[in-house]
Amino acid sequence: MAESAVKSAASWLEKLAVEEVKYLYGVREKVEELQGELEWMQCFLSDADKRQHKDAVIRKWISQIKDLAYDAEDVLEKFILRVSYKDRHRGLWSNLRWLSCFLRDARALHEIGTSIDGLTAKVSKLTSRLQTYGVKTRYEEISASPADPSTLELRRTYSHFEDDLIVGIDDDIASLADQLVADQDHKVVVISGMGGLGKTTLAREVYHHPDVRGHFSGFAWAHISQQFQTRSVLIGILLELIPVKDMDRRNRIQGLQDAQLPGELFQVLQEKSYLVVLDDMWTKEDWLRLQAAFPVADRSTGSKILVTTRNSDILSSLGSSVLNHEPKLLDPIDGMKLLRRKAFATTEGDAGAVDSNMIKLGEKMLEHCQGLPLAIVVLGAVLATKKTLEEWQNVNDNIRSYLGKGMAHDQSYRRVYDVLAMSYYDLPYHLKPCFLHFGNFPEDYEIDTKKLYRMWIAEGIISSSNERTLGQSSLEEEAEYCLNELVQKRMVQVGKVGSKGKIKTCHLHDLIRDVCLEMGKEQNFICVIDLNQTNQDEPPPVLNERLRRLAIYVGEEVDASLPDSSFEKAPNLRSLLFFPNQECKQELCSWMRSVCNEFQLLRVLDFNGFNIEGSLPKEIGNLIYLRFLSLNGTRVTEIPSSIGYLSCLETLDLCVLNVVITLPNVLWKLRRLKHLYFPSRILSQEVSTKQGYVIKRGEMMRLDGLQYLETLENVDIDRVELKGLLELKNMRKLLASCVSKKENLDPFIKSSSIKRLSLKIDGSIVSENPMILSNCQPLHSLDIDNKIHGPLRFDMFPQNLVYIGLWYCYVENDPMPVFERLPQLKNLGLHICYGGNEIKCSAGGFPQLTYLAIDGLSGLHEWIVEPGALAKLESMEIYNSPIRVLPDALPSCVKILCNPCVKGVEKYDSCHYYKGQFE
Structure with a gap:
């Protein structure tokens, strides 16, 4: 790093x-x-x-x-x-x-x-x-330096050891046993997942399963350490497969040269049907050192290989004959079974012998383990030594010290930390700073990947000098590659996935985050100040001149908690991120000027969601190295003209919330700007909320100097110099809002350079030109605001649309039969846009839709859904729409929010508005 x-x-x-x-x-x-x-x-x-x-x-x-x-x-x-x-x-x-x-x-x-x-x-x-x-x-x-013996011993596994983690995996065991016995196409079965998930336990249970033992002629178990010796592994496997009585052959094998061993094992595995377990394989290179010994492409042999790994990237090296299985985290029921087994040495059938209050505390503490079997076992071992309710309460009050930072310093609980930390030590050097950067974000924080990539680039964590050759790829593609590597190595968990399979959001498992914070603190990589923490015994972090990255979890009173004088202690800061308490409200006062005056080497400044109000001080122009600036979700009302001095700026997010921000007409001076986000403006006269932006002195916005601009969102086409905008040939993603004139829309529909287009247009354009959007293939998302005259038709919309939102359109016909035929549509919002009393979704309709919003359809009473419609629907929100009953044909797993609640919602347990009135 x-x-x-x-x-x-x-x-x-x-x-x-x-x-x-x-x-x-x-x-x-x-x-x-x-x-x-x-x-x-x-x-x-x-x-x-x-x-x-x-x-x-x-x-x-x-x-x-x-x-x-x-x-x-x-x-x-x-x-x-x-x-x-x-x-x-x-x-x-x-x-x-x-x-x-x-x-x-x-x-x-x-x-x-x-x-x-x-x-x-x-x-x-x-x-x-x-x-x-x-x-x-x-x-x-x-x-060639020898590995730490204690580390090797920690990871070494054997086929015969008893294990603590055999709970909740019966289905996994049965499924894998069936695959090994019956499936002749897959010669390699891989069990992959994060450290502590129980991969080795599952492999061991399958290895000893009666059906498996009866199917194969012989068995071998090999532990693949991070520093394994190819010769030792191959000889160990051969000696397990060759009978002890065949001493001549066993002696001959031990005398073979290294180059002869792969061929010998290859031949043995073709003689009979054998099962070989390669446990804890770390890298693709590990497999490349061994692959010549295994006939994985030979359909005639009955031998198979079972591999466990925390790095799914290995799968691409194993060829087409591989089957991947990833164990799931334990659900609360199975987690409690495992905890009881360790804490009380009982099973769930012995409930009478256990204090019910202890069980309740155990359930609370299980939430911190997040289903990770190893963490539950460690917690159970801790609780097994606590005999009273008071002692259990003390563990509950200090649970993070038992399963979090305290693991690194207390030998009693070090097992979880060591297993998870080894995944960090194994990361290539170029991935370590990427991983440590995650320590900035609060627990359970869902991280937007685009934002993450741009922060990495702004800080120089991702650069053209990285080990991987960039070739024709961009820095952002390189950042995406690094995130995918961390996901494959099970260090980062995926949240939302986009329509093209790309990761949209991600997060860290709580225990992985604890490792991240501990490593980041040890290496002075990051500093986190949590002004919301209730533990007053822990001293606050000390700022120093070596500090480069600071994340502040803002309390209700910023001024009282973080005085101006504290900033002077970290003059070399490069990254400053704020994560606010939702109740926090702050005027832009002297402390903001201190940020601009004291941290003049800043490259990243993020106020995302911080409820700061007022004008940004002119001192913002002092931050000439700034590459990333986000005011997203703030209430900043004015930007000074000094922002034009930020010549290094690459990302500027001005998406303020529920205010109108006044902008100077100097953004065209930011020559290196690649990503520019304006606040969206609502066209409809029926909405009283004021939001958006205005230009000082009522000028038309100039953007002609932004030759590197790739992303432009919420630009008000009615208030921008179109000629300069159309000259930006590097722009790939455009979200044009507030388009009220056809002549302003035409150039963007006809553009050959824009690859992804999002539009927010006035309904009058569609009324007067019904087919204007029909052949616009780059159009990805569409908002139509204000009344549409005439019926909606399917041929009015391009087939590539992923999102449609209707706002105050008052369409004449049921929109469902129109939109359900769009093959790529994933997100649909109907907001005060239809006055009919019935809507209908036909069988097979909406094949890709995952989210649906129905809001303010005040005349809607009947909603008909035929079997087979909305097959992939995951979540739905219904507000102020008097539907009599939810359709029976909705997918059973859909998450529903409705207010007021609709009869039928009692079948779903996801609506927090539901108070039991239909039971």
Whole structure:
């Protein structure tokens, strides 16, 4: 992970040497020398990182190199900050001040030269220190270093051990046993999942299943450690498969050369029907070292392989003959069975011997385990030593210290931490900072992946200097690749998935997050200040000049909890994220100015959802390195013209909530901007809420300078200079809102460069030009606002539509028969748009729809759904629509919210408005 910091610094130095040479006269050679030293270190760091958790000297050296790299960034960025500030005000400088300016530049150059000399000297000292303490730097020596024996023993598994986790997996055992016995097409069965999920337990139960034991002629179990020796594994398998009485063959095998062993095992596996378990395989490379020994593509052999792994990326290496099975987390019932077994040494049938109050506390504590079997076993072991209700209550009050951060320091509970932490240690160096960045986000926080990618890029966590060759891919595609790797390695869990199969949201399992926070704190990667925490015994984190990333979980009183003076302690901060308490309301006052004045090296500033009000201070223009700025969900009412100084800005999110924000007409100056989000404006006159944006002095918005712009959302087409907008050839995603004139809509419908188009248009356009949208293939989502004259028809809409929203349209005919024929439609919202008393969904209609909203259809009494309609519906909301009864043909698993509640909702347990009135 430190290697990433060095790359970032080296990349910045290289950029300075090229782009800022006019400011670096006299020190360019020093810059290049420091750059060379930092680049040399990259050759070592990627390998040293693999063993830093086992070597205190390496860990200390890496920490110091990281600090040195950050120092290099700080020195040079602060110098450019001074030069930029001078250039920004160049027009104010008189001839009499020019000489003073020159002398100040000379002094600044002397200072930077001296600082670089000091940094270079530190590099040399660190290098010599490596030799002094005998640290090996050659790749071969590092790679060959023996693994920590305690770590190997922790992971070693055997086929005959008893296990604690045999609860709730009967169906998994039966299914896998059937697959191994009956399915001749799949020669490899993989059990994949996160650490602690019980993969080895499941494999062991299948291995000993009576049907499996009766089907195969022989069995072998091999543990594949992170540092396994191919020879030892192959010989171990062969010796398990060859009978003890055949001593001649067994002796011959042990005398074979390494190159002969794969062929020997290959031959043995073709002689009879054998089952071989390869437990705990970590990487694709592990399989590539072994694959020559296994006839996985030979349909004639009866032998099979059962593999357990936490990295599903291995699946792509196993070929087409693989079957993947991922065990599920335990549900509350099975979780309680397992907890009882460990805490009371009883089964669920012995309820009379257990204090019911303890059971209730156990159920509460189980929520923190989130169904992870290993965590439940550890919790049960803790509770087994607690004999009174008071002791159980104490564990419940401090549950996070037992299953969270305390695991790292208390040997009694270290098992969970060690198992999960090993997944972190195994990550490639380029993925470690990506993973640690997740520590910024609160527990159970659903993270938008697009936002995540752009934060990674803004901070330099993802860069063109990453190990993977970018080729023609963008940095955002590289970030997506890294997230997919973390998902495949079971470090990150997927939330929502988009229509094209891409991850839309993600999150961390609570216990994985604890590992993330502990590692992030240990490596000074992040700092989290939780102003909502109730545990006053734990001292607040201390800000320091080494701190680069700060996440603040805002309490109800920001000023009282986070005074201005605290900001001065972290002048080198690069990332500042706020996660607000929903009750928190704050005026933009002095502390906001302090953010802009004290953190002038910031690259990421996120106020998402923070209920701040008022005008953004003009000091925002001081943040010239800012690459990511989000005001999403705030109540900021004015942006100063100084925002035009943010020449590095790549993402700007201005989606304020329930206010109208006044914008300066300077956004066209943000030449590097790639993603721009305006607040949406509601067209309908029937909505009193004021939301959107206006331009100072009533001008038309200029966007002509944004040649790198790729994403533009909620741009008010009626108030933008269309000529400049149409010249932006890199724009791929456009959400055009408030389109009230056909002549403003035509150019975007005909555009060949826009790949994804979203529109919010006035109903009058559709009324006067019914077929205007019919052939617009890039159109992905459509909102129609205000009355539509004339009936809706299926041929009015393109077949690629994924979302449709009707707002105050008052259409003449039932919209369901029209929209149910759109093959890709996933999301439909009907909002005060139809006055009829009946709607009908036909059999086979809405084949892809997952979400439906019915809101304010005040005349609607009957809703007919034929069997086979709405087959994939997952969730539905009904408000202010007097439907007499919900249709019986709705999918049984759909989640429903309705207010007032509709008869039939009692069949579903998902509506929190339901009070039992229909039972």
